[in-house]
Amino acid sequence: PLAPVWMASAWVGQEWIRDRFPLGGFPWGGLSFATAGQPHYLFSFGGPLYVSFAFALACSALAIIIASDAFHVRNSFIALALIGITFLIPISTLTKTAVVPSATATIAIVQGGVPGVGLDYLGRARTVTQNHARETAVLATDIKAGRVAKPHLVVWPENSTDLDPRTDPQTLQLIQSASAAVGVPILVGAVLETGQYGKVTNSAVLFTPGKVPAVIYTKQRPVPFGEYLPYRDQISGLSARFQLIANDFQPGSTVGELSINGLRLGVVICFEVAHDDVMQATVRGGAQALIVMTNNATYSQTDQPEQQFAITTARAIEFSRPVLTAATTGISAAINAQGEVVAVLPQTKPGYFVANITGNRQQTSASVAGPAIGLGLVVLGMLGLALTLIMRVQQRLREPA
Template sequence: MSVGGLARAALALGGGLLTWLAFPPTGLWPLAIVGVGALCVSVREQRARRGAWLGALHGIGMFVPLLSWIAVLGPDTLVLLGALQGLFAAGLGATLAVTSRLPAWPAVAACLWVAVELARAWVPFGGFPWGRLAFAQAGSPFASYAAYGGVALVTGLVALTAALSAAVVVERARTRAAAALGVAVLVAGGLALGAGQSLPEGRKVAVALVQGNVPGDGMDALGEARTVTRNHLAATEGLARRIASGEVPPVDVVIWPENSTDIDPFRDAETRAVVDQAVEAIRVPILVGAILDGPGERFRRTAGVVWEPGTGPDTDRIYVKRHPVPFGEYIPFREQLLPLVGRLEQVGRETFAGMDPGVLEVGGATFGDVICFEIAYDDIVQDVVAGGAEVLVVQTNNATFGGTAQPEQQFAISRLRAIETGRSVLVAATNGISGVIGPDGTVLERTALGTQDVVVTSVVRASGRTMASRLRSWPEWVLSTLGAAGLGAAVVRRRRDGTDG
């Protein structure tokens, strides 16, 4: 490789590392602009094959450290997931290289970035959207754009800002001035939107988020299932005593996190008795994160169950997780892979996917329930808002990933969803991070990891819908289509000029 080639490779890899540092827990959001801009410079006027190589380096530099928390499941898991994301990054690098000679290449680059994120969010096995550029921007001026075009618009504008910044470096003087002006306008626009955002007003609902904590860590965190449930009982009974003494105000609803009952309370009398005891102590409904058996012996369901005082669980108000995690909650090609990879036996019974959005009437309010990683998937969140959710709830269990960056990254995604939907987001986690996020993405309350805690809050029951909630996936598809059109124009141009390759 030539010296120039080595410099480009270093720029691409370094850009990937800088992009990683934009994400929590480091959270230096401007580095996403620097990192993406570095990739744009490195692939500038390169052939597609070289662009793919440079894109893969950028992807490895970004995704391997970003997703290092998945190594808790085994280092090979990180290698495979990192390699998969590297393939998407290679495709992105190739398309950025091919389109880099177009007059409007920064805009095309931004649209292509959105298109690749769209692909990552859907394939394979339902996709894995972790690491979208927007998810690093919850605390930046760009986050304000989420209310108007969702996550895709935020990603597109961050990528556009990065590409324009690269143009300031590589283009002629007149073009550099225009690119610099574009960067200033995009940042100023985000600041203006954030300053002008109005918060919803109206009726409120009082909620308690119970973080019962878990007895272990890593893969053994939930090894003592009954202990986890009893921890949540103890925290709920403590809350009831504080309410009775006047230390905290009464609540309308209590929320327990995902896996707060890891044994089916419909079939296990001891688990049911523990939940009944908690509900009778607090005397308001509890949204219980439960594992339910079936259908059949092979499957289980991850669910949110409304449990009423006096009458118990309401079978008509159960949300079943719609997007189980491949290789974590179910095994694609199970019959073929199990004999080859014995460690997959740890998955146990496979998670059966639900069909209906998690719109639940609890305590007089309408909640939109999403479970754990589902907060990263646009359609899951959009569906509950379209179904009338006034408040978003994230029931999550991050105990396996305690001590890693995963809980912070997921909490940041929840912040962006609050802005996108114009709704408060309540996060209930088994061992943290639980918290309350305002409709403008402001963190109002949050707990520490590895502790038992209860958060008591009162949030507005929002009824309006943001532009992003009305447009749903349209911005993503429009931007992706524009990126594809730009790529097509670039391919035609290269073939005409004899520079394809």
Template structure:
């Protein structure tokens, strides 16, 4: 009879001979022999898989280099193509391991800025995020047996990001393919389908290049098919040029952005009480003096960053007076970033407050999505016994329940705070509820000069294109900047310097296709990826029930491929 051995995705029939002794059964082998044989086979499998694992690690690092601060965006395409080839025709378990070996070094490189908090925090988060890429690898492996697998590959990248953006504890969207392509030919696609469509196009391009590579050698060698696949990849790259990015202004706004800087970057950036507040107040008063002397034109509004006031102005009279003094000096409505006590003694709120020079504080926006372990501690009672460092988060941040749409002087702004710029729905809801310009108040002083501010700047560039809005970034220590609706950086500051930006920016009322469609493109592509996995699993089950081999043999147009790269 025959049994089947799977080698690199090919089914190889092996003869099996059964021998019987005329005098009875053959003598039994020593009990240690089968165990030794199994150990040798396991070791051989590990050694055989090392080159594939090593390539996965290398590709993960290449994907990390596609993101800021390195900005080698074509490597995002190379990484997708490489992972597609490494998981091609493998089992789900093999694909999962390859995906994990790819994902872990990628996130370690991408999130190295978290070492400021602790190396254990960086590694822990990287492992959690890499588990999603492991699931992606398993999905790529099983769907690689379906006809048209490059399409399902692209959908599965969106599926993986869809899950990772939401789970666990509200998700962590860092590392989406779209965020490595915020100033590339793919970027205009954001105006049609947001970040998910950009991710889809990048992944499709990489998967088509992988498909083309497979057609350049082996039994399925077909230069014509390879050329067609390569043309498809080029079309995916160039598709963005056909998308109009609306930039015409319905009105304009003169803004001044204050970057007061912090005394000490890192975990203890605040310094002594009121030092950060004084930095921003003094910079605002200097602007007021320049306006009075005729050296500067008066802006319509002034914007301070997140945590510009390190004390609650409603509970600290000195902080209130200092803010009010600076706003009265400049004479225009100012957006103030501060922490506010409440709603109870165990919580604080991260807010942007509209401060009028005549009437004082008015409308406010409370950050909706506090950062787990940075701004609140899940399972505090249990985890604090194990991780004493969590005691540094003395009070949990209370989440807001409404968008940041507020009237600031003559403009209806949409305020988002820090990491919220990474979450599609928070920014989209703000625009759909009437924001004419986006404001990102942020405090990245903890991660100064680590690459994290560059990554957040890139996300803001994508949001500008996605929503057809200018984006104003106000950061305590940098990077502050002004981004035009087409995603171009009009101006930006250096890190760890006191600076002030003056600019005239467009106000827009129209909505992009992405605003109107909302999450529909993401859900459509994500569900398509899941359905492809279901179809592949069903096909495998039918083969097994029919008693046919094929667990490792690609189906459809690749059924004859005996060697999986």
């Protein structure tokens, strides 16, 4: 009768492993993210692994009931009870995860667009930076005309500069002029040189008028075979495609955070929004609202931007934090702490929006206990597999020779 529990736990176990191995893992196919439109309270209770467990358990239990040769009342009751417990227990935590407002900041998101498509999305040098500077100039004009409120911060997306602004004077001038036009800091997604040949970083840099640019965050989870080539010396000659990965992005080691108008913002970059450990560390580090800087231009006109946006929405619900996404080609949006989209820009069309963001100081049970809940389910799955193996061995030993 407990078979659904073992099945669901085993499913969670493979998701946990896939989030970490190999080469840092890739959790994109988590069952929880595919069910992001379903009961929201499950995310804020136990995080993505608990949601995956709940739906895997429900499906397993219903499958066992339907597949039974005869309708077994006891087993069916147990299966339905397991479903009820899994989905109803989290409801008791809803009153504890109400938003406790912190500071409010007005933030502008700029989606400048890119000149190319696919792997050649950047086009000629500095074009992507010029695009974002142009849209920021439109924002500055609208601010002066009183059409929009002056923000405390402007955010450009990941890879909104293709040259290191610290070493390329023209790129630096474009950003500084844009910052001066709006009169507030601009958080820019930049590729930075490290001083070592072929090694760069994917970073968020804050440009404040009259101040030296400050590196706020460096992406901790660069994507293998996208942002770096694993075992380059051993495999680079195996395919001509590997020559497209000219540089190896180096990982950062600390969470991204900055304070704007008293609001503590956590910063992550692109696919990191799908990694539990990165998001957990950012929120537990004190983030009251989140910024996701991303460049989905390579996947423009595919399902990838929508999939990433669904994951981002789930994170807003999980941590009860407003989330702002800044993307080169979309989806740029503002999501409130309940997972509701309050502002969004059309994909592939340049533009901007300004949003008032109020942070949340309250931690959800997912942010406090989510990792422990997930690990507990993984251990439960391992225990179930071990018991299954032991029972099969014992059964074979009892069989006559």
